[in-house]
Amino acid sequence: MTPISHNIGILGAGQLGRMLAMAGYPLGQRFGFYGDAPDAPAARLGHLFAHDQVDTLDRLTAWADVITYESENTDLAQIQAIEAAGVPVYPGAASLYNSQHRGREKALFNELGIPTAPWRVVTSLAELRQAVADIGVPSILKTTTEGYDGKGQFRLNAISDVDVAWRAVGEREAILEGFVTFKRELSMVAVRGREGEMAFYPLVENHHHEGILRLTLAPAEGISPDVRQAAQRYVRDLMGRLNHVGVLTLELFETEKGLVANEMAPRVHNSGHWTMEGALTSQFENHIRAITGLPLGSTQPVTPWCAMINIIGDTGPVAEVLRLSGVHLHLYDKAPRAGRKLGHINVVARSRTERNKLLQALQGFVPDGLIGKIA
Numbered sequence: 285m286t287p288i289s290h291n292i293g294i295l296g297a298g299q300l301g302r303m304l305a306m307a308g309y310p311l312g313q314r315f316g317f318y319g320d321a322p323d324a325p326a327a328r329l330g331h332l333f334a335h336d337q338v339d340t341l342d343r344l345t346a347w348a349d350v351i352t353y354e355s356e357n358t359d360l361a362q363i364q365a366i367e368a369a370g371v372p373v374y375p376g377a378a379s380l381y382n383s384q385h386r387g388r389e390k391a392l393f394n395e396l397g398i399p400t401a402p403w404r405v406v407t408s409l410a411e412l413r414q415a416v417a418d419i420g421v422p423s424i425l426k427t428t429t430e431g432y433d434g435k436g437q438f439r440l441n442a443i444s445d446v447d448v449a450w451r452a453v454g455e456r457e458a459i460l461e462g463f464v465t466f467k468r469e470l471s472m473v474a475v476r477g478r479e480g481e482m483a484f485y486p487l488v489e490n491h492h493h494e495g496i497l498r499l500t501l502a503p504a505e506g507i508s509p510d511v512r513q514a515a516q517r518y519v520r521d522l523m524g525r526l527n528h529v530g531v532l533t534l535e536l537f538e539t540e541k542g543l544v545a546n547e548m549a550p551r552v553h554n555s556g557h558w559t560m561e562g563a564l565t566s567q568f569e570n571h572i573r574a575i576t577g578l579p580l581g582s583t584q585p586v587t588p589w590c591a592m593i594n595i596i597g598d599t600g601p602v603a604e605v606l607r608l609s610g611v612h613l614h615l616y617d618k619a620p621r622a623g624r625k626l627g628h629i630n631v632v633a634r635s636r637t638e639r640n641k642l643l644q645a646l647q648g649f650v651p652d653g654l655i656g657k658i659a
């Protein structure tokens with residue numbers, strides 16, 4: 285019998301670590317975090333294995349029954365060292381290695397028959413010139429590593445933008461992608477257990493502003509069975525190929541010709557935060573279940589009218605949110621700063637009309653006009 289309680293080590297102590305721990309405590313799990321700031325969102329939720337001592341990772345590894353991580357920017361060498369020490373670390377090195385480099389990620393997508401924009405990795409201005417000649421404009425140049433929330437990206441509208449684009453990404457290895465004309469942005473969060481069992485959350489619809497996710501509608505409306513099956517097939521093949529354990533998220537563009545994959549994340553995802561109250565089992569609980577070898581929980585939404593709004597930069601009149609019924613506030617205990625994710629608001633409504641009313645009541649949290657387009 286698998287023991288139920290585990291010492292779970294999390295590399296990182298941000299909001300994802302915080303929400304993983306909050307989901308794991310009711311299941312009797314214990315948490316320790318490998319982090320650097322005593323005031324990080326998760327730092328007070330378990331033992332903090334502070335970065336500043338040389339043997340900290342060893343001490344975390346000695347304490348933990350299983351280790352996971354919050355970010356695809358986690359150092360691969362750390363994951364390999366933990367694996368070599370014989371402590372299970374999930375997702376494994378293959379998941380991390382393939383998702384922390386946009387070129388490797390796209391190559392894997394294509395190998396598995398998952399459609400992408402045309403793309404080319406470039407390491408010099410001359411290579412970029414050639415890639416732009418081949419792929420054309422408009423196109424997007426992105427750093428191959430460490431880009432998130434639209435950072436490290438430049439849109440080329442003309443061939444003459446090549447020099448400025450190359451400077452904009454810091455004259456370093458980058459990927460040029462053809463610009464995808466999409467109807468909307470979707471994502472699928474899914475989970476795979478230690479024995480290879482899988483569960484899929486429904487596709488959701490995501491709205492970004494300046495590269496940052498602001499609003500998720502869950503489940504996405506108007507998804508045909510073909511589109512749903514295609515997305516599940518892509519995620520199933522990815523998780524199977526990577527022998528992935530835990531949650532994985534695939535971001536997709538919905539186009540006239542079907543789905544085009546953008547990127548994957550080997551972790552719980554902002555577009556899955558709605559599952560905290562909106563699904564029978566949250567993405568956080570399912571990640572904990574998966575990495576500890578416990579049975580996966582149902583990914584079914586509790587209603588077809590869920591939504592999630594990010595609180596970015598400052599919290600605004602946040603206490604007012606608590607007056608609304610069907611609305612759930614989550615704050616990460618972070619100091620306000622422009623562009624920073626400070627929390628989110630989940631909406632669980634009984635009808636489209638009710639959801640739209642709640643979104644309208646919350647429109648102060650979203651950039652101008654976004655709610656008007658939807659609700």
Ligand code: AMP
Nearest residue numbers: 401424432433434461462463464492495
């Ligand atoms: P990413 O960091 O790759 O998720 O990109 C951030 C945002 O830029 C995406 O959510 C899209 O809105 C947009 N974007 C990224 N890549 C493309 C592309 N190839 N074509 C069109 N839009 C894109």
